[in-house]
Amino acid sequence: MVPIITLTAATLLARLAGLLGADALDWQTSLRIGLAAMFLITGIVHFVPKFRDDMIRMIPERLPRPAALVALTGVLELAGAAGLLVPATAPAAAIGLALLLVAMFPANVSAARRGVPLAGKPATPLGIRTAEQILFIGLAVLAAL
Template sequence: MAPIITLTAATLLARLTGLLGFDALDDWQLCLRIGLAAMFALTGAVHFVPKFRDDMVRMIPERLPAPALLVAATGVLELAGAAGLLVPATATAAAVCLALLLVAMFPANYSAARRGVPLAGKPATPLGIRTAEQVLFIGLCVLAAL
């Protein structure tokens, strides 16, 4: 829920700032990239917070090697993507790469939902909700890339 709240709040705050006269934020796509950057900064950072990291390691399907390394790598990629969304020259590539990263990470989300892996002490998110969130985030990354 925190990623959706962060995405929504940052996007709306950026848009409101644009509507109040800050011309640089008078573009819905830029505001969306700001919202996505805030969300990916949050989700990337929690890959390195022990209470989240341990559960994320358990989310990785057993057939994949080095789950701790995969969690760290995806965290770094999310943080890099968040920064890339804020740089005009890299924003499109960052949005496309983040969409692809979300597709690549879906097996871990699927596995976690099927196995009931909690995240930071909260119950596992049901597969239908996880899938809807992933589709939403991928769609928004695609919109940010256009």
């Protein structure tokens, strides 16, 4: 829920700033800011112990070195967030993040099926996880256009 709230709030605040006179803050730029805020938060939690341990458990057992994969995806989310804020790199960063979300989806499926909690909260059902991923991927593609 926090990623969706962050994405929505940051996007709307940036767009409001655009409507109030910040010329460069059109809808697409505002969306990129919202996605950057969301990926900043989700990237950081890859390194927070109470989240990290659960994220490691989310990784399907057939994949090697789950701790390294969690660290790698966290770094990629943070790099993507930064890339979204630079006009020259924003389209590539957005596509990269969309592809990252696709690549991470098996971990979400695995976590939902096995009931892996996140920071003490119950596992998110697969249907909700799938809808969120589709939303995030779609918005990342829009941010790339």
